[in-house]
Amino acid sequence: MSEPSKFIFKSVLKALHYSGLAKAMAPVARGHGVIFMLHRVCPVEDAGFSPNRILKVTPKFLEHVITLVKRSGIDIISLDDVPARIKDKDNKRRFACFTLDDGYRDNIDHAYPVFKKHNVPFTIYLPTAFADGEGDLWWLVLQESILKADRIQTTIDGARRIFTTRTQKQKDTAFNDIYWWLRSQPEQEARRIVSGIAKDAGYDASPLCSDLVMTWDQARALAKDPLVTFGGHTCRHLALAKLPANEARREIAESIVRLERELGRPCHHFSYPYGDAGSAGVREFEFVTSLGLATAVTTRKGHVYAHHQDHMSALPRISLNGDYQDLRYVSVFLTGVPFVLWNALGRARSLLVGLKPAKAQSVENGKLAA
Ligand SMILES: [Zn+2]
Structure with missing residues (x-):
């Protein structure tokens, strides 16, 4: 998201918060639960040029989010329990899950102590090449x-x-x-x-992966704690929708087999690298379903609703993003309102673009890509 778009989105979130509109609309907007997405958890916030700071939150912020979620009467559950929870019509309590993509080592050093302190289950999606120390970040x-x-x-x-x-x-x-x-x-x-x-x-990227990502030994040690679940995130962290079908399927299937072998336990969960519509679509969702996995998560924004029981291979998430480390934003996220508005705007925009003549559409796409 560009800086002006970010400014507008933050202003909308603040307006929803201070006007009371988010709270008022929550009963119709919120779903059964939310799946939070994180990447890195580091105590020091980046200053200066650091565009990937969006992937980092502080342990303190994570702890505040956990406290807010609990105080809001939301059950924090394991991803293993999500399919049954979505189908359980009698349970009116909302749920939240915490997930972390890519297997950064700071998940062990800084996120795990926070989750442990609050007895919170969480899932790490680990690309196999990353744990091998050969990932291309x-x-x-x-x-x-x-x-x-x-x-x-x-x-x-x-x-x-x-x-x-x-x-x-x-x-x-x-x-x-x-x-x-x-x-x-x-x-x-x-x-x-x-x-x-x-x-x-003159930048030598060769040690980057092994400097930042956990090894198989570290993953095995962490996996001994019943709070921790590991999920697949492909072998090489490639955008699956851009690959030929057989290669995309192999990336998913082989990563699950490898995780099960390395960690000595079944793997039921998967996260699509990048997770946006251009990186994972219906073809990939069907691959995951055919492999018998229980859940798969995207980076599409939103709450989990009852209808997702028919779309367990395409679950939305809510990003806990380094640029939004403010509990006012998180409390608005928990109402579901910004995502309902966001997705409605997206649909309206698609409709408008779809109605434009082909020439005008290509010009707009060109601008977007640039
Ligand atoms: Zn990833």
Whole structure:
């Protein structure tokens, strides 16, 4: 999300909070439960150029969220219990789950002590190549390369682009332009481009994965605690919808088999890398269902409603995002109202775009991709 969009979204959240509208609309907007999505949990908040700070929250904020959820009368449950809970029409209590993607080691160092202290179950989705120390965390490689360089050059849509990256503003612009264009590209190609940028910048990305992500031994040790559940997150953390069908299915199936073998227990859960509509769609949801997994989560925003019992392979989540570390936002998220509005706007926008002539539509898409 761009800075202006973020500002507008935050203003809407504050307006919903202070006007009392979120509270008033909650009875019709909120679902049976929520699944929170986190990535990293680190005590120090990033200052300066750090576009991936959205993936980090502090342990203190996590603890405050847990306290808020409990105080709101919401049961915090294991992902294992979600399918039965959604089907249980007699249970009117709401539920919340905590999930963390990618298996960052700070989940052990900083998130686990908080979950343990509050006896809160949680799920970690671990890509197998990451636990092998061979993952390509290209979004961080791009950030570190831009941080290091005063100048970045790459080719975007066939045109050579040179970014001066001396100031934080210049670095932010370069990151946003390059990152969002890469997200629209075939992923192996995107990774090749980032690798070239890192090489030019003199940034050595080879130790990054093993520096940041837990090993299999660490995952095994953590998995001994009954509060902890591990789920699949593919082998190489590729956007599945961009892959040929057999490769996408293999990425899911092999990651589950490997997790079960390494951790010595069944794996019933899965998270789609990136998780947006361009990275996981109906084809991927059907793969997950055919593999007999109990749940799979996306990054589509929203509460979990009764109708999701027919869509257990495409569950929405709510991001606990580093840019939204404010309990006022979380209390509004718990009403469900912003997501109902967000999704209604998205549908309206799709309808409008769908009604435009083909030429106008392609121009708009071009602008969006840039
Ligand atoms: Zn991920």
